[in-house]
Amino acid sequence: xIPRYQKIIFWILLGAAILMSIVLIRLRExxxxxxxxxxxxxxxxxxxIAPAETVTMLVANDADGSLSPVDQxxxxxxxxxxxxxILLQRLLAGYAEPHSTHHVAASTGVEEVFLMPLARxxxxxxxxxxxxxxxxxxxxxxxxxxxxxLLSIIGTLHTNLPQITQVRFVVDGQPRETLAGHAxxxxxxxxEDKSVEVRR
Amino acid sequence: xxxxxxxxxxALVRHAIAVxxxxxxxxxxxxxxxxFGCLVSVACLGGRTAGAxxxxxxxxxxxxxxxxxxxxxxxxxxxxPPAQPRFVVVLxxxxxxSDTGARLGDPLLEKDIVLALSVxxxxxxxxxxxxxxxxxxxxxxxxxxxxxxxxxxxxxxACISLHATATGSGVHLFTSSLPATPPASRFLPxxxxxxxxxxxxxxxxSEINSAMAHAEVPVSLGRTSLQPLDSFACPAVAxxxxxxxxxxxxxxxxxSDASYQARVVDALAGxxxxxxxxxxxxx
Numbered sequence: 177x178i179p180r181y182q183k184i185i186f187w188i189l190l191g192a193a194i195l196m197s198i199v200l201i202r203l204r205e206x207x208x209x210x211x212x213x214x215x216x217x218x219x220x221x222x223x224x225i226a227p228a229e230t231v232t233m234l235v236a237n238d239a240d241g242s243l244s245p246v247d248q249x250x251x252x253x254x255x256x257x258x259x260x261x262i263l264l265q266r267l268l269a270g271y272a273e274p275h276s277t278h279h280v281a282a283s284t285g286v287e288e289v290f291l292m293p294l295a296r297x298x299x300x301x302x303x304x305x306x307x308x309x310x311x312x313x314x315x316x317x318x319x320x321x322x323x324x325x326l327l328s329i330i331g332t333l334h335t336n337l338p339q340i341t342q343v344r345f346v347v348d349g350q351p352r353e354t355l356a357g358h359a360x361x362x363x364x365x366x367x368e369d370k371s372v373e374v375r376r
Numbered sequence: 377x378x379x380x381x382x383x384x385x386x387a388l389v390r391h392a393i394a395v396x397x398x399x400x401x402x403x404x405x406x407x408x409x410x411x412f413g414c415l416v417s418v419a420c421l422g423g424r425t426a427g428a429x430x431x432x433x434x435x436x437x438x439x440x441x442x443x444x445x446x447x448x449x450x451x452x453x454x455x456x457p458p459a460q461p462r463f464v465v466v467l468x469x470x471x472x473x474s475d476t477g478a479r480l481g482d483p484l485l486e487k488d489i490v491l492a493l494s495v496x497x498x499x500x501x502x503x504x505x506x507x508x509x510x511x512x513x514x515x516x517x518x519x520x521x522x523x524x525x526x527x528x529x530x531x532x533x534a535c536i537s538l539h540a541t542a543t544g545s546g547v548h549l550f551t552s553s554l555p556a557t558p559p560a561s562r563f564l565p566x567x568x569x570x571x572x573x574x575x576x577x578x579x580x581x582s583e584i585n586s587a588m589a590h591a592e593v594p595v596s597l598g599r600t601s602l603q604p605l606d607s608f609a610c611p612a613v614a615x616x617x618x619x620x621x622x623x624x625x626x627x628x629x630x631x632s633d634a635s636y637q638a639r640v641v642d643a644l645a646g647x648x649x650x651x652x653x654x655x656x657x658x659x
Contacts, residue, residue, distance in 0.1 A: 196610040238543050239621075241596040280542070317478035317486065318541030318550045319616045353603075357477055358539070360601040 202362050223337050226251040234331035236278035236324035243324070243331060260289035260303060260333055260340070268311065270312070271325075277297035278324055281314025285347070300341035302364070303333055309348040311376075315356040322359035341367050463652050464507045465612070466532040469494035470539045471519030480631055481543045487515065489631055490538040491639060493617070497536075500645040506652060521566075524607035528569065533655050534580055534648055535612035537605055540631055545621035547640060549584055550614040552579045552606050553599040569609040576611035580651055584613060587647035591639050593620070603644030611651075615644065 228249040235246045250266055252259045268285030271278050290304040315325065327347070333340045345361045346352065352361050469490040479485025491512070498508045507588035509530045511523045527535045541548070556574035564572055581597060588595045605614050617640055620629040629636035 239545065239599065241544065241548070257467065316541075316543050318543050319539055319550050319600055319602060319614055320596065320598065320618075320620075323541040323550075323598060357471070357475065358600075358602055360603055360606070363601055365601075 179328055187302065193262070193317060199212050225255060231263060232264075232332070232335045233270070234328050234335060235267075235270065236328040238278050238321060238324065241320060241324070243327060256337060256339075257289050260291065260305075260337055261286055263332060263336055264289065264305065264329055268330065278321070278328070279316065281311055283310040283314060284308045285311045294342065297341075301339050301340070302342040302344060303337075304338045304344045304346060305329060305333075306349055307345060307347045311354070312347050312355060317356040317358065319358045320354040322357075326365065330365050330367050343367055380392065380502050382651075385570040394516050418485065419611065462507060462528050463655060464509060464532045465501060465648055466509050466511065466527040466530055466535040466608075467494045467498055468511040468523050468527065468537040468604070470537055472512050472515055475517060476648060477539070480540060486540045486633060489540045489617075491515065493538050493540075495638060496637070497538075497641045497644055500641060501648060504645065504649055506648065520604035524566070524569070524604040527604075527612075528607075528609045531612040532608075534651055535608045535610045536648070537602075537608075537612065537614040538617040539614060541616050541618050542631075544596065544616075544618040546596065546618060547588050548596045548598065548616040549581045549588075550598050550600045550602065550605070550616065551581050552612065554606055565611055566607055568606060570606045570612060573609060573611050577613060579654070580611045580647075581613045583651050583654070584615065584644065587643040587650070588640075590646075591643035593639060593643060 209348055228251050230247055231252070233246045233248055234243045237245055248266070250262070252262055264286040265284065268280060268283075270276060271280040272282035272285075285308060287308050289306070289307040291301045292304065294300050294302055315322065330343045331341060343354075343365045345365075347361070355361055445645050469487075471487035471490065473487075475487065477490070480486060481491065491514075494510055495513075498510055502510045510525065511526050512518050523537075544625060552570040552574060553569050556569045570577065575646040577579070585597060599616070602614055605612055617631065617637075619631050620627065620636060622628045631637075
């Protein structure tokens with residue numbers, strides 16, 4: 177047998193809960209309306225449109241094992257890390273096209289590029305390129321094709337952002353032994369090192 | 377500090393002197409160490425001079441007109457003719473086991489084709505009287521460090537890492553992208569052991585390039601960072617075989633084409649045989 181006073185407290189609390197819910201919903205609607213009204217009254221500013229710049233992509237060619245500079249006009253953001261990411265995404269997107277000279281998997285390719293100052297040098301930066309797992313899994317296996325991909329990325333970064341002197345690669349944020357079974361991803365690549373190259 | 381004239385086995389004597397001079401506290405233990413160090417020095421000098429005297433004995437017998445000096449002369453021992461090291465080739469069939477390598481078609485896998493090429497090349501080299509060591513003879517998983525161990529323990533004169541790919545055309549020759557350093561040190565860092573052999577690796581690559589050109593197989597040369605190539609302490613080249621495309625005016629051929637494989641293997645065997653001739657003439 178439930179005492180009478182407990183029944184009264186229960187009904188009072190239930191009523192209070194319902195009342196508070198109604199008040200909260202009403203307050204939320206008012207806040208939403210207020211924000212909407214404020215947004216409508218704000219003057220519209222046009223987003224800053226970055227002018228198209230001429231960038232140089234070092235495009236790999238599987239047929240003759242060469243890297244060819246190709247100029248393109250693309251709009252790039254101001255922030256260097258974002259510039260590097262957009263550059264590489266555009267480069268790898270070109271490789272995924274049907275008539276590409278260097279076939280790779282169609283995916284985002286580069287998730288992020290982090291630029292870090294070099295510890296023991298006054299000038300220069302290290303770019304840590306975070307490749308997407310889907311890109312790496314779908315990359316063709318072979319010494320030449322993997323080396324060409326890395327050289328193309330390194331060369332494109334250094335050509336357009338000369339302050340990048342060293343490049344490291346990670347995949348989905350984690351270190352990985354090789355790109356697709358051959359090219360070493362554990363080492364730091366020197367962007368100005370001409371010894372890593374393929375020629376006919 | 378009094379100067380000590382050092383002769384004979386200088387390294388051992390210097391070590392003993394270092395032991396003696398390091399302990400300079402006037403205690404009983406240090407005196408014991410000093411006496412021990414002196415004994416080691418005397419023993420080393422005595423052994424060395426006795427050995428030198430023994431080596432000089434025939435020379436003195438062959439010229440009796442010259443009187444023998446009571447003290448042994450400190451000139452070095454007569455040079456022995458250097459023993460010719462054995463010419464050994466290490467063939468490394470890449471991948472294996474769960475590491476299938478590239479998928480070259482259904483059901484062609486890189487690990488299988490490079491093993492077949494390795495066996496074929498081994499037979500051809502053995503028939504030409506060249507000692508061959510292979511890193512794997514069957515389809516098993518092998519770590520890069522184990523491959524480098526095999527090559528480095530064999531003190532090989534040439535290390536050939538065999539690969540195959542579906543992209544490109546002809547044969548791709550790769551040497552390590554490590555900077556060349558003189559092989560001065562007895563101990564080499566494992567990860568960059570190849571740096572002491574870069575010059576020879578480039579020569580070996582050039583030799584293979586010439587042989588492939590002679591066999592009319594298109595070749596691309598390159599440098600890359602590849603394990604276990606960077607850990608080989610021997611002249612090393614990674615040979616990647618791709619299908620022949622019609623682009624270069626050559627007859628197209630698939631990787632599974634037996635005649636194409638035979639051309640490549642024959643050219644490789646010829647290049648290694650030529651390398652043996654060059655290697656023997658090297659100082």
